[in-house]
Amino acid sequence: MNVFKQLKEFYWPKRKLFFISILCLAFATGLGLVYPNLLRYLIDEVIVKEKYDKVPVLAIIVVLVVTLKGMLQFLHGLTGGRLGNWMAYNLRNALYDKLQQLSFQYYDKAKTGDLMSRLTADLDAIRMFLGFGFAQILNVVLMLVFGSAMMFSINWKLTLLTLIFMPFLVITASKFETKIHPAFRIIRQSMSDLTTAVQENITGVRTVKSFAREEHEVKRFMVHSADYKSSNLLSAGIWAKYFPVMELFANLSVVILLGIGGYMVIQDSMSIGELVAFFSLIWYIIGPLWGIGFHINNYTQSKASGERVLEIINQYVHVKDKEHAISLAPSQVKGFVTFEDVNFAYPDKKPALIDLSLDAPPGSVIGILGGTGAGKSTIIQLLYRAYNLKSGRITLDGYNINDISLESLRRQIAVVFQETFLFSASIRNNIAYGIRDISMEQVIQVAKLARAHDFIMELPLGYDTIVGERGLGLSGGQKQRIAIARALLKDPRILILDDATSAVDMETEHEIQAGFREVMKGRTTFIIAHRISSLRHADEIIVLDQGKVIQRGTHNELLRQPGPYLKTYQIQYADMQTEAEKAPDKVEKEKGWVL
Numbered sequence: 001m002n003v004f005k006q007l008k009e010f011y012w013p014k015r016k017l018f019f020i021s022i023l024c025l026a027f028a029t030g031l032g033l034v035y036p037n038l039l040r041y042l043i044d045e046v047i048v049k050e051k052y053d054k055v056p057v058l059a060i061i062v063v064l065v066v067t068l069k070g071m072l073q074f075l076h077g078l079t080g081g082r083l084g085n086w087m088a089y090n091l092r093n094a095l096y097d098k099l100q101q102l103s104f105q106y107y108d109k110a111k112t113g114d115l116m117s118r119l120t121a122d123l124d125a126i127r128m129f130l131g132f133g134f135a136q137i138l139n140v141v142l143m144l145v146f147g148s149a150m151m152f153s154i155n156w157k158l159t160l161l162t163l164i165f166m167p168f169l170v171i172t173a174s175k176f177e178t179k180i181h182p183a184f185r186i187i188r189q190s191m192s193d194l195t196t197a198v199q200e201n202i203t204g205v206r207t208v209k210s211f212a213r214e215e216h217e218v219k220r221f222m223v224h225s226a227d228y229k230s231s232n233l234l235s236a237g238i239w240a241k242y243f244p245v246m247e248l249f250a251n252l253s254v255v256i257l258l259g260i261g262g263y264m265v266i267q268d269s270m271s272i273g274e275l276v277a278f279f280s281l282i283w284y285i286i287g288p289l290w291g292i293g294f295h296i297n298n299y300t301q302s303k304a305s306g307e308r309v310l311e312i313i314n315q316y317v318h319v320k321d322k323e324h325a326i327s328l329a330p331s332q333v334k335g336f337v338t339f340e341d342v343n344f345a346y347p348d349k350k351p352a353l354i355d356l357s358l359d360a361p362p363g364s365v366i367g368i369l370g371g372t373g374a375g376k377s378t379i380i381q382l383l384y385r386a387y388n389l390k391s392g393r394i395t396l397d398g399y400n401i402n403d404i405s406l407e408s409l410r411r412q413i414a415v416v417f418q419e420t421f422l423f424s425a426s427i428r429n430n431i432a433y434g435i436r437d438i439s440m441e442q443v444i445q446v447a448k449l450a451r452a453h454d455f456i457m458e459l460p461l462g463y464d465t466i467v468g469e470r471g472l473g474l475s476g477g478q479k480q481r482i483a484i485a486r487a488l489l490k491d492p493r494i495l496i497l498d499d500a501t502s503a504v505d506m507e508t509e510h511e512i513q514a515g516f517r518e519v520m521k522g523r524t525t526f527i528i529a530h531r532i533s534s535l536r537h538a539d540e541i542i543v544l545d546q547g548k549v550i551q552r553g554t555h556n557e558l559l560r561q562p563g564p565y566l567k568t569y570q571i572q573y574a575d576m577q578t579e580a581e582k583a584p585d586k587v588e589k590e591k592g593w594v595l
């Protein structure tokens with residue numbers, strides 16, 4: 001029950017519904033006990049004594065009991081359903097809220113399909129149990145208590161003999177529970193693996209198809225599917241092993257009842273009406289015990305689901321606000337960024353940044369160059385506190401960024417990533433993402449600066465064009481330009497371009513950068529790029545290799561010293577020369593970046 005204790009805050013405020021639901025079910029169950037008594041009365045007092053004038057009254061009582069029972073069952077369903085849905089609504093929102101708080105470190109390992117399955121199937125299992133399953137279990141107890149009490153009142157000796165096998169039934173049922181619970185955990189896990197496989201396949205459908213790996217993917221899916229099947233078979237095996245034994249004990253009770261009860265009737269120590277009532281009451285005991293497997297199943301499923309949901313709720317948030325974190329008003333922020341002896345390593349990895357020190361005064365442009373995996377993106381991830389530093393510190397306007405509230409820190413920063421994520425919404429809403437009360441004019445203005453306006457206007461619905469989950473239908477460069485417009489609209493103090501113009505041609509990149517220079521006056525900009533053309537205007541360029549700064553200076557300074565920067569420049573310049581030989585006019589325009 002510990003799982004449900006931990007989930008208490010999500011259903012306890014609606015405990016009224018909970019109790020009404022249980023009470024209604026208990027009364028309905030109690031009313032059910034009227035039937036065997038009516039039966040006994042009908043046989044012993046009406047049929048045997050041939051007093052048929054009592055039949056209409058009995059019939060009316062039956063109708064009343066049935067109607068009342070029906071109403072109580074309806075109320076039980078209504079309140080139980082409401083409780084379950086209320087709980088599911090709150091828990092779902094709390095889970096989503098937690099998912100928003102969890103830091104990058106969690107998402108580095110999390111699987112989308114698995115999270116989806118926790119938010120849907122697992123949540124539903126808890127909803128069903130809290131709405132109905134729990135009341136059903138309680139009802140089983142009530143039926144057992146009421147049923148056996150009534151049997152005892154009719155004939156205590158026969159009751160004891162009939163119930164002789166019940167302890168065996170209970171032992172088998174509890175053994176069954178200990179076996180079936182782990183089996184359900186396995187089923188839930190393989191279900192989420194299956195969902196993850198489907199989700200990854202659909203997300204990566206372009207890669208799959210372009211590599212003609214459909215068959216391989218089908219085989220991979222079949223492995224997960226087989227896994228799911230075998231975990232279900234495992235549970236079915238446990239079911240098949242224990243259920244017949246439980247059934248056997250239940251039926252043995254009926255055999256004893258009919259044998260000994262029948263003998264008592266023959267001996268005249270019991271009336272035939274009492275035996276019939278007894279026979280109908282025994283089902284009040286056997287019925288619930290028979291269904292105990294189902295209830296246990298329901299309970300263990302929801303317990304396993306509760307554990308998986310609680311895993312998210314109790315997940316540690318690595319990056320969070322300190323108590324009394326500073327909230328910086330945008331108008332206060334100047335954008336002075338410093339890195340002081342920063343060291344960082346991702347969990348279980350070699351250092352990604354070693355002793356990085358950097359000063360970026362307001363309005364300066366810092367260029368970052370380096371090979372794949374050199375640590376470029378890590379620098380900017382640390383700046384917006386995607387991860388906690390191992391040592392050293394990063395400051396913004398003199399404040400340690402660890403002391404600034406995440407919300408106010410990230411409000412000052414706009415990042416344009418190499419991979420652009422567009423929401424399934426209109427282009428206008430994608431540009432205005434996260435910003436309220438923005439006019440169409442402002443959206444158009446930033447789209448023009450990002451050189452996106454022209455291609456947007458060529459689309460059939462212009463700014464109202466809906467772009468897909470991943471901006472399907474737009475080219476990489478177009479998506480990047482929308483992301484740049486989105487960042488500019490945020491009006492940040494610090495702009496970070498993480499390989500943000502890699503997908504646009506050089507000419508467009510020049511145009512975009514010219515636009516940037518206009519809007520970024522007085523703001524701090526970090527540019528990560530592979531092209532020297534993107535960095536040449538930077539006030540300081542740092543060249544990274546395996547997390548260490550191996551060169552730093554302006555474009556002209558770096559060209560004067562031998563090293564990777566000059567080498568990169570020469571390689572890219574050689575390409576430009578070849579281009580120039582082929583199309584001298586086009587390259588002429590771009591010559592600006594060459595010395």
Ligand SMILES: Nc1ncnc2c1ncn2[C@@H]1O[C@H](COP(=O)(O)OP(=O)(O)OP(=O)(O)O)[C@@H](O)[C@H]1O
Pocket residue numbers: 108346347349352370371372373374375376377378379
């Ligand atoms: N989320 C992560 N979890 C674990 N290791 C990571 C993570 N992100 C990056 N790394 C590792 O940290 C190192 C630096 O990575 P980083 O992304 O900063 O390099 P980069 O210079 O930006 O590379 P690229 O130009 O390819 O984007 C690499 O060794 C990389 O494998």
